[in-house]
Amino acid sequence: MNFSKLFIYSFCINILNKLIVFLSGAYLIRILGKNEYGIYVYIISIITILLIPIQFGISNLIVKETSRGISTGNQSIIKGLWIWSYKITIALIIIIIVILVLLYSFISDSYSDLELTTLLYGLTLLPFQTIILISSASLRGLGNIIEGQLPNQLLLPFTTFLMIIFYNSLLGNEIAANSVMIIRSFSTLFVASIALVFLVVKIPKSIVYLKPNFMGNIWLKTSLFLAFSSGLIFFRSHLNILLIGILLDPSKVAIYQVSVSMAALSGITLQVINPILAPHFASLHIKKEKEKLEILTKRSAQIVFLFTCLITMLFILFGKYLIKVFFSSDLLEVYPILIILLFGQIINGYYGPVAFLLNMTGYEKDATKAISFSTLFNLITILLLTPIFGIKGTAISIISSSSISQILMHRFVKKKLNIDSVAFKVK
Numbered sequence: 001m002n003f004s005k006l007f008i009y010s011f012c013i014n015i016l017n018k019l020i021v022f023l024s025g026a027y028l029i030r031i032l033g034k035n036e037y038g039i040y041v042y043i044i045s046i047i048t049i050l051l052i053p054i055q056f057g058i059s060n061l062i063v064k065e066t067s068r069g070i071s072t073g074n075q076s077i078i079k080g081l082w083i084w085s086y087k088i089t090i091a092l093i094i095i096i097i098v099i100l101v102l103l104y105s106f107i108s109d110s111y112s113d114l115e116l117t118t119l120l121y122g123l124t125l126l127p128f129q130t131i132i133l134i135s136s137a138s139l140r141g142l143g144n145i146i147e148g149q150l151p152n153q154l155l156l157p158f159t160t161f162l163m164i165i166f167y168n169s170l171l172g173n174e175i176a177a178n179s180v181m182i183i184r185s186f187s188t189l190f191v192a193s194i195a196l197v198f199l200v201v202k203i204p205k206s207i208v209y210l211k212p213n214f215m216g217n218i219w220l221k222t223s224l225f226l227a228f229s230s231g232l233i234f235f236r237s238h239l240n241i242l243l244i245g246i247l248l249d250p251s252k253v254a255i256y257q258v259s260v261s262m263a264a265l266s267g268i269t270l271q272v273i274n275p276i277l278a279p280h281f282a283s284l285h286i287k288k289e290k291e292k293l294e295i296l297t298k299r300s301a302q303i304v305f306l307f308t309c310l311i312t313m314l315f316i317l318f319g320k321y322l323i324k325v326f327f328s329s330d331l332l333e334v335y336p337i338l339i340i341l342l343f344g345q346i347i348n349g350y351y352g353p354v355a356f357l358l359n360m361t362g363y364e365k366d367a368t369k370a371i372s373f374s375t376l377f378n379l380i381t382i383l384l385l386t387p388i389f390g391i392k393g394t395a396i397s398i399i400s401s402s403s404i405s406q407i408l409m410h411r412f413v414k415k416k417l418n419i420d421s422v423a424f425k426v427k
Helices: 003-050 052-072 075-107 113-123 125-141 145-174 177-202 216-247 250-286 290-326 334-351 354-360 364-389 391-417
Strands: none
Touching: 003 052, 003 113, 003 125, 003 145, 003 177, 003 216, 003 250, 003 290, 052 075, 052 125, 052 216, 052 250, 052 354, 075 113, 075 125, 075 216, 113 125, 113 177, 125 145, 125 177, 125 250, 145 177, 216 250, 216 364, 216 391, 250 290, 250 334, 250 354, 250 391, 290 334, 290 391, 334 391, 354 364, 354 391, 364 391
């Protein structure tokens, strides 16, 4: 499948993903209320942070090394990597659960029964979500980009939304945050089964019968760097939710999440292009085709930047109306936060897919340096600004830190790869 078709299909998947996430968020805040919806989002952020080593470390490693193995014909390393990935993630999940169980007695007095039961049910997501992440990454590494996106991007939010609607239609107003978490756990188990089926169908028979080749120490080091570089951006976004919950209250978490879900609509092209670009970046770099790599980087930055500007203009004009229609007039305080976040998205789009480019070309350490510094800056400024300016202070901190990381990584890309990743050069 050529790049243009992949882009169109991926674009459709991500449009549907953002639409379902947006609608399910609007539905949940109506049936749960701001406070319980804030609790649900807060716990999901905790689970998501726990999954960062798998989602951004091991998954990115699988995409990178599987693509490399296919390009070089070294398929035994692919089989070894997949086996190692499942073993290491099982061990990681066990360690996480044991630590949380040990910490329970210390945190039980600080949280309500509803928050604790929601967290308990949320822990059941860990093994099922892991299967989805690893299976999807393996599919993308093999070149099955669409099948690699369907489970997590479309099937999971869609089945969860349908189950919530069905459950709520049976019980009416009796649904609570912990009930929604149970529903999400069942839907994640269902989608994990589908993801495994997708992978089994697409695995080349030549890989099945090969003796696996293991490079455990190298893979562990690389996955840690990938988790820090790519995962730190994700960690930063969910850390913001945790800090809002601690510094303010769950209802403010709900307001922030609504802002983020609306702002995420402007980042659709970025999320569409990144899974497509990742294996191409790795492959072109290995083949030393610098000119093609630079053209691909520049074109992707231009597409993302222009689309983000368009969506931002639409939200500036019609944002308040959309908030009233899909949520309620009580949530109009979302609007200024949304606009702040959108300008941050424009800056991110302008500098291009620099994090993915560094990670897929062997410069994970440089990406880690930039994102580590910006994450520390984000943490300090949130602690300083949020108590004074509320969620607006959080939003300002977010766009400042993300801009810093993009600018630093752009400089690393220019220095290490001699590629200017910006969408349009300003003279």
